[in-house]
Amino acid sequence: MIETPSLVDQYCHGVLRTELGLGTFEAQLARTEGPPAPGTTLFDTQTGFAVRRWCPPLLGLEPHCTPARYLARRRELGPLEAGRRLLRGSGITTYLVDTGLPGDDLTGPAEMAADARADAHETVRLELLAEQVADTSGTVESFLANLAEAVHTAAAHAVAFTSVAGVRHGLALAPEPPGPGEVRGAAGRWLAARRVGDELADPVLLRHLLWSAVASGLPLQLHAGLGEPGLRIDRTDPVLLTGFVRATAGLGTDLVLLHGYPYHRHAAHLAGVFPHVYVDSGAALVRTGARAATVLAEILELAPFGKILFSSGARGLPELHVVGARLFRDALGRVLGSWVAEGAWSLADAQRVAGMVAAENARRVYGLK
């Protein structure tokens, strides 16, 4: 038996505070372009089945009960109580919470910590930071100065920056930092054209944000692979980051490649080659459910064991934090356990690697106590 007594979820969001009906709950189970096809439901997915496996027992029901029964029980408890039972039952001891989705529908780190009786820290999303600064800056000069100040301030309290440049524009960005004139020009055009609420997708400004984060020294998380549903997924292949990775080598800032799937073997390769690159082993598991052990094993092919970090990638539903954690623990135990059973690994090594991937690597990279 491989044990993982503590789990650091190195990338997730908060949970919705509102009561959810069958349809609104279902819509949180996947990222799609439109409602389910006639005759189909998003409950009939690996994520849906995993939720039905792991969550009902935490609310006093049988595993695999129907969605309707589960949601009735969830409403009976209320979203706050259901959320607490789920988060506290997930086994996650520390949450790194990306607060970068606009609006305040989702709980933040403090509320997550209280609900889950766990530690929680903030991860700052660069693009939202820039959008917020743009909303309150009148000129290009004030925008850029305020942005620099905002990154500096965020670096003082956050544990990491995160970037969705890959899902806004694709990862085929020029690897070097843009020059100051280039940044001013791009900022001027973007500010002139934008309306409040517009998303930042300008490649020069996205690169400026990446390099501002690199300069801060805080670990930088980069979304790769599964991201915006309608985007061409090959535009988020982490191999496209190779130039940026080379350009940032030796600067003292760690890069963490999130998600990765279906290019997780490519992400693992980069983590194997470059000392400052780490790879996320968790978020893809929530999407692949019963296949989580295989997907995790594919990451464990090339990535050094000191370079792999767990996350749930959960957003909106505390059920997804539960599923992320349970699938990861189960997958890790089964994969490493089978290698021990075959004699490929010693039990002591397997225990040690499990502890590293579950929590210790993240504690070291993010400087957590």
Add this chain to the structure above:
Amino acid sequence: MIETPSLVDQYCHGVLRTELGLGTFEAQLARTEGPPAPGTTLFDTQTGFAVRRWCPPLLGLEPHCTPARYLARRRELGPLEAGRRLLRGSGITTYLVDTGLPGDDLTGPAEMAADARADAHETVRLELLAEQVADTSGTVESFLANLAEAVHTAAAHAVAFTSVAGVRHGLALAPEPPGPGEVRGAAGRWLAARRVGDELADPVLLRHLLWSAVASGLPLQLHAGLGEPGLRIDRTDPVLLTGFVRATAGLGTDLVLLHGYPYHRHAAHLAGVFPHVYVDSGAALVRTGARAATVLAEILELAPFGKILFSSGARGLPELHVVGARLFRDALGRVLGSWVAEGAWSLADAQRVAGMVAAENARRVYGLK
């Protein structure tokens, strides 16, 4: 035990009516550029081994008997009787038959239905339809008018259209419909240069065919992944279809991505994101044989279970229909069975999903009774 009492083969061809020697039979086992290398045989492939596993018992022989022995028995029975025994032993209850290979070497839907004692329906290949219309049309105007008429007529009796644009040109086609002037120009150039029998590979005309099919409302099958042997396989990566998929969203026409392998995870992703996209789970199994369970499981990662369709992809040899069906049933039973055994899925869910993938999804998409 996961049961699949009925099987709808949503994509296959008919079978050869002629007697086959060892060499001509072997040549049907794979799609290659040239004869086997000296010292090798196409029987030494996953497909060859799968044929030797599943087919000899249907003709009264031991599994894994030698190719020579199997073919002697096949000749003894004659191609018609052997074909009947094989097709009737496949477990397939409905065949959707692509009639789009030129010549009349292969049996059509009516003959397949009689030989197999099963239902059979026609799938019309767009490119052959256009080539046939070109053979009998004198001018650009008559070609385009006759083509529109032919698509309309086909839509009235066929259950689907199928396109090999991906293997003729690659899937990196401009996503929007070509304008009328563009189509006329391309048709003029193609008709002027072509000789009877020439294949259609002009990208404007291929797109015109795709959009004509979309306008018909019939499901449209798109070849992706494994296709023409000598083509660069990355040109058939289904991610290249993302733009076309977005452009056809909400129009009421379903798209079915055939084959997919080795990009089947990409195809499954599209089926997960877009309501009108479906993914084929069968044809790759015939090529990967003993690995079929893993390939199927990779499709089951991201594709919603209501969006996956079985096919054999068989062509020429009734052995390939048998192998497609048996490998699929065996793989589905083992994959879902292992998830039930691990507690990841309930048995009831596994049974329900098996029925959906084996037949019900196809019945709904193609409007079969």
Add this chain to the structure above:
Amino acid sequence: MIETPSLVDQYCHGVLRTELGLGTFEAQLARTEGPPAPGTTLFDTQTGFAVRRWCPPLLGLEPHCTPARYLARRRELGPLEAGRRLLRGSGITTYLVDTGLPGDDLTGPAEMAADARADAHETVRLELLAEQVADTSGTVESFLANLAEAVHTAAAHAVAFTSVAGVRHGLALAPEPPGPGEVRGAAGRWLAARRVGDELADPVLLRHLLWSAVASGLPLQLHAGLGEPGLRIDRTDPVLLTGFVRATAGLGTDLVLLHGYPYHRHAAHLAGVFPHVYVDSGAALVRTGARAATVLAEILELAPFGKILFSSGARGLPELHVVGARLFRDALGRVLGSWVAEGAWSLADAQRVAGMVAAENARRVYGLK
């Protein structure tokens, strides 16, 4: 039990003759861009764990002993004696040794044969050959004439040529042979700019080397997939070779795609389609360790069984030859054994295929006795 009584390692290098400390040994376990990240070690990789599994028993220690204990024992024996015990314990009966790394730190074929009590043959690396010729040629004309002579001479004693064009430039090379004027121009520019020791990366000259090798009739090994650590790995995807493969079809020269991972399914596809293409099944196993059986099984999906060749890909450490051979044997036995247990393959077929992949295919392709 699937037996592989003899093993032909169709691609490896020699071993270091010098004593190695913990750090210098560790550095040989992976190809990286820089030292391990703080808090991590390259022993915590699949390769590191595989070395600790398979090698200590050959030096009289327990499997999975600590790196420090293993290296102390290695030093006690001395590099020569340790190397002999390891190579003789690997089970490899024939080594094809790429002598194309500059300097003479590594043992050559004769020394390998003596140390291992095995057969050994030379594989000549085209790029080093050209660099050596350039070092001693004064003019473009003499360079090209001497190069032609050197290729001719090498073809008389070597068993294969090997090219690292993929890791020097990427595999997206123009498929046709460059014209004589183009070659002369490129040679002139390269010779004028180069200093002794400079590596050849000019695409015209790389192509000229490839076509010189093709003309010799000797099998040509092409590096694909995992190669230079810092290179964008998608630039070595073997699909990029499709044009070159088509251009060389029917000329009588075999192409062997080395490594392949993470694009090994693409390499296997090419081996399935083109009679003159073969695929390497070994080198990726050393990098993926406990996952070797799965990686091997992925190659066994599309590649005909007569087209798959074993190698260790080892370099520098005799431990890597051991690990390559043991992982391969173990993986092959488990993969084929599981197919026999499921009834998918007959035992006789499995034995036969194991012998082909382990040794017979290589003996046929390279004309070994």
